[in-house]
Amino acid sequence: DQQVKQNSPSLSVQEGRISILNCDYTNSMFDYFLWYKKYPAEGPTFLISISSIKDKNEDGRFTVFLNKSAKHLSLHIVPSQPGDSAVYFCAASASRGNNRLAFGKGNQVVVIP
Amino acid sequence: DAGITQSPRYKITETGRQVTLMCHQTWSHSYMFWYRQDLGHGLRLIYYSAAADITDKGEVPDGYVVSRSKTENFPLTLESATRSQTSVYFCASSDIDRVDGYTFGSGTRLTVV
Numbered sequence: 316d317q318q319v320k321q322n323s324p325s326l327s328v329q330e331g332r333i334s335i336l337n338c339d340y341t342n343s344m345f346d347y348f349l350w351y352k353k354y355p356a357e358g359p360t361f362l363i364s365i366s367s368i369k370d371k372n373e374d375g376r377f378t379v380f381l382n383k384s385a386k387h388l389s390l391h392i393v394p395s396q397p398g399d400s401a402v403y404f405c406a407a408s409a410s411r412g413n414n415r416l417a418f419g420k421g422n423q424v425v426v427i428p
Numbered sequence: 429d430a431g432i433t434q435s436p437r438y439k440i441t442e443t444g445r446q447v448t449l450m451c452h453q454t455w456s457h458s459y460m461f462w463y464r465q466d467l468g469h470g471l472r473l474i475y476y477s478a479a480a481d482i483t484d485k486g487e488v489p490d491g492y493v494v495s496r497s498k499t500e501n502f503p504l505t506l507e508s509a510t511r512s513q514t515s516v517y518f519c520a521s522s523d524i525d526r527v528d529g530y531t532f533g534s535g536t537r538l539t540v541v
Contacts (some may be wrong), residue, residue: 321470351530358518358532359471404471414459414478414522415486416530420470 318342319407321419326343329427334392336422338405341386345407349407349416350379351391362403363390441509441540449497449504449536451519457531459522460502462486462494464499464515465535471518477502509540 320339328355335370336350343390347393365372365388374378378391392399405419432453443448453459462474464488465517473486475494483494491513502521506513519533 323503358534361530415476420468
């Protein structure tokens with residue numbers, strides 16, 4: 316059973332607009348959440364993270380929001396740029412989970428110039 | 429060069445053959461991981477290792493074997509390849525308690541014919 320779920324597998328957005336990616340999790344032990352970005356023919360790269368003690372973390376154009384009661388997080392990209400076109404993976408970890416990350420299926424984002 | 433390298437980048441093999449995918453990291457990270465990426469499934473953990481000579485199964489370990497005799501190397505062996513093992517395989521490493529330090533290799537695209 317997938318513990319990290321990303322629905323809406325693909326998203327198209329105009330350059331300059333906001334991209335919003337959603338992620339839901341089921342495991343109450345998860346307390347650290349991350350987003351990874353992946354370009355074709357490359358490995359995923361770390362983008363941004365958030366600890367369960369926070370509800371928001373911002374890094375430049377990227378903001379992650381966490382709603383623990385709903386077991387939901389989202390990634391906002393503002394403004395979206397063509398270089399943001401990639402697959403985005405949501406991931407989660409439990410502090411005592413041997414550094415293991417559970418990943419969602421990924422969201423394909425296409426930013427239209 | 430420092431980093432995590434996977435070899436080969438591309439591999440075609442026949443059903444029933446044994447094939448080994450290599451992973452080498454230069455940071456002396458404690459943890460190493462093998463994931464496979466498939467359409468509709470995202471990234472799924474095959475095996476991971478917390479240190480040399482310590483390995484454990486992930487979500488989808490059947491048909492795979494790993495070893496970790498040295499900290500820097502974590503080879504993944506398909507003992508008798510099947511078509512369902514056609515996938516893109518990613519190796520990753522991280523230091524203890526640094527899940528945002530997960531660094532992925534560039535991947536190996538394996539095709540089993």
